[in-house]
Amino acid sequence: MTSEFDLIERYFAAPARSAVLGVGDDGALLEPSAGKQIVVSIDTLVSGTHFLPDANSRTVGHKALAVNLSDLAAMGAQPRWALLAMTLPEVREDWLAEFADGFHELARHSGVELIGGDMTRGPLAVTVTAIGEVPAGMALRRDGAQHGDDVWVSGQIGSAALALAHVRGDVRLKGSGLDECLVKLNTPTPRVELGRELSGIANSAIDVSDGLVAGAGHIAERSDVCVEIRYADVPCATEAMSMKDQAPAREAILAGGDDYELLFSAPQDRSAIIDAASARLRLGLTRIGRVRKGSGVVVLDERGEAMDVKVGGHDHFR
Amino acid sequence: MTSEFDLIERYFAAPARSAVLGVGDDGALLEPSAGKQIVVSIDTLVSGTHFLPDANSRTVGHKALAVNLSDLAAMGAQPRWALLAMTLPEVREDWLAEFADGFHELARHSGVELIGGDMTRGPLAVTVTAIGEVPAGMALRRDGAQHGDDVWVSGQIGSAALALAHVRGDVRLKGSGLDECLVKLNTPTPRVELGRELSGIANSAIDVSDGLVAGAGHIAERSDVCVEIRYADVPCATEAMSMKDQAPAREAILAGGDDYELLFSAPQDRSAIIDAASARLRLGLTRIGRVRKGSGVVVLDERGEAMDVKVGGHDHFR
Incomplete structure (x- = not known):
């Protein structure tokens, strides 16, 4: 069976761009911009609560990131980075490929780099942490x-x-x-x-x-x-x-x-x-x-x- | 029934200390230290996979944070902040109070401030994002x-x-x-x-x-x-x-x-x-x-x- 590491490599790893170190180490390493404050949000989507179990996985990938970027937007922040933790009852690669497409498309469009994550077996749920930057003192509250x-x-x-x-x-x-x-x-x-x-x-x-x-x-x-x-x-x-x-x-x-x-x-x-x-x-x-x-x-x-x-x-x- | 907001207020909200803005807004607001890089990790614990369904919730609270602090440790970072996303099948306040105790005790001991989170209905699982700092260029990799x-x-x-x-x-x-x-x-x-x-x-x-x-x-x-x-x-x-x-x-x-x-x-x-x-x-x-x-x-x-x-x-x- 495909391993957790193979799946992460296949769908979620990419060379670090704006991060110093992205997917593939114990943690991600970021260089905050001078004069900026960091805004962080976390939100979970659970199958059956936030989306229908048979929902198109591309839309789940989109929405899992979107709801977090919305939190950054409400703070006036520019999204920069995201981490993705998924629990999956089984590996269905077609589901995962579409999910990744939906996630990555919105990430690209929003200037967000996926820098880390976790993939484990369990009931279907997706948690995203989004990190953005805002000029010091300028956050909306x-x-x-x-x-x-x-x-x-x-x-x-x-x-x-x-x-x-x-x-x-x-x-x-x-x-x-x-x-x-x-x-x-x-x-x-x-x-x-x-x-x-x-x-x-x-x-x-x-x-x-x-x-x-x-x-x-x-x-x-x-x-x-x-x-x-x-x-x-x-x-x-x-x-x-x-x-x-x-x-x-x-x-x-x-x-x-x-x-x-x-x-x-x-x-x-x-x-x-x-x-x-x-x-x-x-x-x-x-x-x-x-x-x-x-x-x-x-x-x-x-x-x-x-x-x-x-x-x-x-x-x-x- | 007790609301999500009441529960967060009761067990997880505290006045922001090192954060500019903690639990209670759309996102948390952080001021990174000068000359430091940021290290971020995310890990999920799922009931039945990472802990037994009848596990003492104090140990679950401890471990959910510990596994993430371990990632920061492996990067040589000083832990600073954490976000906590929980899905719970039902609200059992005794379970939650013990969980919060285990989490907060390790957080205090490690100099970590809980700055945000998400609480929602679903199969029991806990995702933590930990954020630390390391002098620029000094991260262990x-x-x-x-x-x-x-x-x-x-x-x-x-x-x-x-x-x-x-x-x-x-x-x-x-x-x-x-x-x-x-x-x-x-x-x-x-x-x-x-x-x-x-x-x-x-x-x-x-x-x-x-x-x-x-x-x-x-x-x-x-x-x-x-x-x-x-x-x-x-x-x-x-x-x-x-x-x-x-x-x-x-x-x-x-x-x-x-x-x-x-x-x-x-x-x-x-x-x-x-x-x-x-x-x-x-x-x-x-x-x-x-x-x-x-x-x-x-x-x-x-x-x-x-x-x-x-x-x-x-x-x-x-």
């Missing part, structure tokens, strides 16, 4: 929101949760609207360029991996403010517009996780700069609320009245 | 062994594999000899101080996590040399001395994984320095062979003849 800030979000919210609801048969999407949502679920695009643009502009940021309200809640808690969201202004997929006031779509938009968009707050006088960034990046950036004194998250309906929403968001242990 | 080097190993070899063989009923250990081997299996001590001492002294190093011959094989391959090991000189637990020539003990010593000792090579004229380090660290360091021209690993018996050994070592996919 959850704890910087200020009274009076506008609250913004990138792209469209709820698409991934709607796609999942469709797959489960809870809602019925069709045509290009369905495709659009499935792409968000399976191969999300981490908002790395946006994160870097926002460094020095936004006062706070988070990625919407746990759901919009939960993400806003984290900013509210860490910044000791209240985040107010106008539901009608939250951008969602075309397919969801007509059903925005029905429970499944509302749930997907407010509480559905797995959208790797950025939620951020910025002073009102920076809106023109943010609109310019939106145009340059060809990525929708929408003002959906404001930061005010108080605590927690308030979601307002079209009449400006507080909606009754579950604030829990996407939590694996609820 | 697998590819530096030179013809004429002595080959050394720390501590005793085969103890963890013997303990596992005992647990499985393949051998019978007893008394303090058994206890000694069980400690090596369950709560191995990463050789961090030794790794730092060897930086600038050893020409190559690796940790013996995959077995002695496999580790020697990695050095031989990366350094393009032959590593010759004198079996009679390999230090092993007192309990194993009497059965050193029987198959189960020989297998444990040569091929058994899970010993987190360091295997290293150094020029012959540095043996006095290494002996002094051994005395200072109160850790046995034993010359077990030499590096010569050629390739692969040769294990010699007492008459100086090559033994017939399986070179595969500990490999999760064989």
